[in-house]
Amino acid sequence: MLVAGASGFTGALAAQIVWDHPRLELVAITSRSDAGKRLDALYSRYRVPLELTELDPDDLTGVDAAIVAYPHGAAAPTVAALRRQGILVVDLSADFRLDSIDTYRRWYGEHGAPDLFDAGVYGLSETHREELRGAQLVATPGCYPTASVLALAPLAERGLLTDVVVNAMQGTSGYGRSSDDLVHFSAMTENAFPYKTEGHRHRPEIEEELARLGSAAPVVFVPHLLPLDQGELASCYATLREPVSKEEVQALYRERYDGEPFVRVLDGPPNLRAVRDTNECHVYVTVEERGRVIAFGAIDNIWKGASSQGVQNLNLMLGLDETEGLL
């Protein structure tokens, strides 16, 4: 196993999870910016005693699979190079998540490997498990789409959604390692704010997946940044085709997620501490007094929203137990 881009927040965590995984062997971790440093020196909380190296696509002997944790846009060419050598790839970027390349171009710019654009399987195992078994290139969903879609999938699959407002919030790990004024501790403590209020690129990703599931509903999506490290909540306000009672909708969710190893349907509102450092998504659905269905999805944005979900995908691709290394 190789983790490329292991000096960023999600790559470093992916390296740790693979390192601890009973069935995978981590042979290399790479980074352009921090080559030469050991990962446990860069992040003292992680315990991977390997040195970061520069990725050399011509020297990947013994690597069967890779997790690529590059920024959007930068990932595609590297993914293509790895695939050309027959290496299975879990990509954590947005480069292979979307159905429409026009949508990709609008939100992310030119694509670095357009021939491969359609090759990625959308890596939400709760909705695409069968396609993921044996897939060769998997696009791990964005963190917001993960929480939002898992909160809404039972309704989407029944074709019930006509209109959705997703009010999402996330901790600063979602902002990534690239420091700037905004995520300085002095700026974030005792603060919170919405951002990308005129449009965020996770909105089309959510809409595409809801449409694939059965509900081509318009989504209004506004993310907020919170003064915490790891954790993400999608509070979804759904208008349905027909009224539904609280009991019905709660029964629907319990039935839909029965047996899912990483989705817990709760009896009350979720909280972010309960999912921190886990691959779980906690879901709660209710009908409030005005009749609107409200569904919450809570995840750890860099675990289920990125790195551990990537390993969940890898387990499926490799024919391992889906939960291996994740409980």
Added chain:
Amino acid sequence: MLVAGASGFTGALAAQIVWDHPRLELVAITSRSDAGKRLDALYSRYRVPLELTELDPDDLTGVDAAIVAYPHGAAAPTVAALRRQGILVVDLSADFRLDSIDTYRRWYGEHGAPDLFDAGVYGLSETHREELRGAQLVATPGCYPTASVLALAPLAERGLLTDVVVNAMQGTSGYGRSSDDLVHFSAMTENAFPYKTEGHRHRPEIEEELARLGSAAPVVFVPHLLPLDQGELASCYATLREPVSKEEVQALYRERYDGEPFVRVLDGPPNLRAVRDTNECHVYVTVEERGRVIAFGAIDNIWKGASSQGVQNLNLMLGLDETEGLL
């Protein structure tokens, strides 16, 4: 001036603001639970060198006005006693905020002074300024209604609102001083969660005020608790009677709030740190890519959402400059 209930979060802050006020004299601060303590010992961050005493309604010589910071339900009898002596009252509780006593009973229980139920003027000066001048009993709005209504008032007044989702979030000062497991630092740090998801009593208060302003629209309201002390954000998703462009709606807001001393219409999303320890409400309105109008209102929940707004009301009741002691 008297502040009754000055040992709680909002009462203590009200005492501090009155103490610093150039035109008011704070003669007594009262508390049932902490009588005998000095306020600056109870809250080292406040600088009011007075001792908390038990309120004696028969010994209020020299008191012309009072701020009552009692819990909902407990406030009404005390307010009634003060009013019987001709004392002007700013009440921070919900006891005199609502139009319908049936609604009050549903959400708060029996009312402690039903004869006085209709006597309170709703203390949002941005929408009720003229009624507040010379009023004798003012009900300071709830924190969530303050942020939500100020975010929506320009639309409500034009009768444009047909449906509103308010996703609100607030720091732990809004939970009040009464400690319990939920607001223990160890429980709240790195956490966030929705609460009262099936219905919160600020929802009818918001609906009543929007209706008074011109839009009898149903409101879906879900509050969330955040890991910060002071600060509150209402993210409001509004469906309008007719489409409106971003330019139009932004112009409407600028015009509506032009000259308002404590409302700032921003050019971009608000943040909570910018309003901390102020009586300001920061408002931003936009139309997102799906056409929905989104309006944000950010306040400090114990300042503009409670104590400093109470003093703003007091200034109007007493014929002082509305901004006295608040800039």
Added chain:
Amino acid sequence: MLVAGASGFTGALAAQIVWDHPRLELVAITSRSDAGKRLDALYSRYRVPLELTELDPDDLTGVDAAIVAYPHGAAAPTVAALRRQGILVVDLSADFRLDSIDTYRRWYGEHGAPDLFDAGVYGLSETHREELRGAQLVATPGCYPTASVLALAPLAERGLLTDVVVNAMQGTSGYGRSSDDLVHFSAMTENAFPYKTEGHRHRPEIEEELARLGSAAPVVFVPHLLPLDQGELASCYATLREPVSKEEVQALYRERYDGEPFVRVLDGPPNLRAVRDTNECHVYVTVEERGRVIAFGAIDNIWKGASSQGVQNLNLMLGLDETEGLL
């Protein structure tokens, strides 16, 4: 296995660690205040699906060992009752930590089982490993003594210490679950302060252990509370009998802790995030420019400072691998 007092912070964590332990079976968790609740409902971050019950000392069939997580003073009678039935006990309280019952009485009051006072083995395995193997009653050290003694043991064992200042700091989990104004999130965020500045009961415990190790040195000890949940740092300023170079003292520490599974001697200052949710103690020793030896010990106060250290002790008592269930 039984965990008594599992509704408090350290008891709940002990229950979780035992639950996950590959060689232990958790058969009961007890609580006076929260009997009838499930532990995973009381603390959503923990995953122990058992119901808390009231402890019935007459119905402990099948229980071979217990962790007691009661408050100081309350622990002794329960420990005695369990011992009378031959149950091995790891006590997390201070009731069996001290050598001198007079010292105990001064700091904690009357002892609840004086006959058993001397029966406890001091549960710091790094300094008492052999006594712990097969012990029947173990007193897990206080959190501050754990961090302080591990930071100083190599010097103490050589008889080098003549005088020590321990400036310690800890997160709010060390304050325990009992809520009050001090640990309300609104009081602790953006705050920090020393407490027990005229004397803290962990001071005599540290002095007794340093004396047992070889240095009967007076200790000045001042704890501080920090705005974080889990984590504790002891910054120790030591005056030695004879000067020592930085190289010498660092070599001494590396040699002393070579092979210790849970002590890591670092090359630079420790940080609290690196030890969170672990049984590790990170130690760094240096000689600053004025010639004073400074030694730091960093732990997670409820893991190595309480619950996981208790399990480490249990492993030794039961003849298991010391690291079982703790890596």
Added chain:
Amino acid sequence: MLVAGASGFTGALAAQIVWDHPRLELVAITSRSDAGKRLDALYSRYRVPLELTELDPDDLTGVDAAIVAYPHGAAAPTVAALRRQGILVVDLSADFRLDSIDTYRRWYGEHGAPDLFDAGVYGLSETHREELRGAQLVATPGCYPTASVLALAPLAERGLLTDVVVNAMQGTSGYGRSSDDLVHFSAMTENAFPYKTEGHRHRPEIEEELARLGSAAPVVFVPHLLPLDQGELASCYATLREPVSKEEVQALYRERYDGEPFVRVLDGPPNLRAVRDTNECHVYVTVEERGRVIAFGAIDNIWKGASSQGVQNLNLMLGLDETEGLL
């Protein structure tokens, strides 16, 4: 008034305090990195509606006084240029704080205006008030020296100190605006750590000032970074020439600071929230059970530890009331 370097944390705050000052007029704020931006856009919490410009030393008509908030080393040439035009300067850097230029060179490198090195008056008004009245160049003390010296001055002035350990802690605003991995919210939350453990440049500054006051005592100094924004605590462990009782030392402190407008001698341990956003230093002194004198000094590191203390100095230089604009 000019504030040079107003885009950094201390410069921006200095600009705000001068802007609000009843007797000063802020005519320009300058910045190399952020020229062209308005200060209230750069820091939404500040309300100075001026645009940052590049400093032009040839165009300072109308400027009588300046606060320079440049990094150490960069300040000296600018200070010299301003002084050449007769402008009074309060410098917030270390460039004019020390007595010995050799010490300066060791810790900070070459000095940018050696001719002026001796011209700065040490700007701790509590110990140098008379020199500050009418001074033309004032070096505002470092934040750690401010808290440490105010905690120790009464003892130092009596010549009582023979040895001092200063364990200091500070929030992330002390780290400055320059973002890097260390102060990313995701790195600092739930974290704390010592730094510069082998020697920090504030140590010689503290020693020089204690010597000037009467005690040439060696100081051991270790700073720590805490997960909060503004606030700093110096916990000082002092060995005295002769024993002193708690009553004596507390009486000494009360007498020494009687009448000081910004020093409050407390009856118990200080806390950081009580001094946030103020120019106050809270001091508490005691004798702990082992006989060591412990003195605490708590300040807001960017207020009394930098910007507001700079304005306090300016008031004295200009012959204004020392407290003007600071209460």
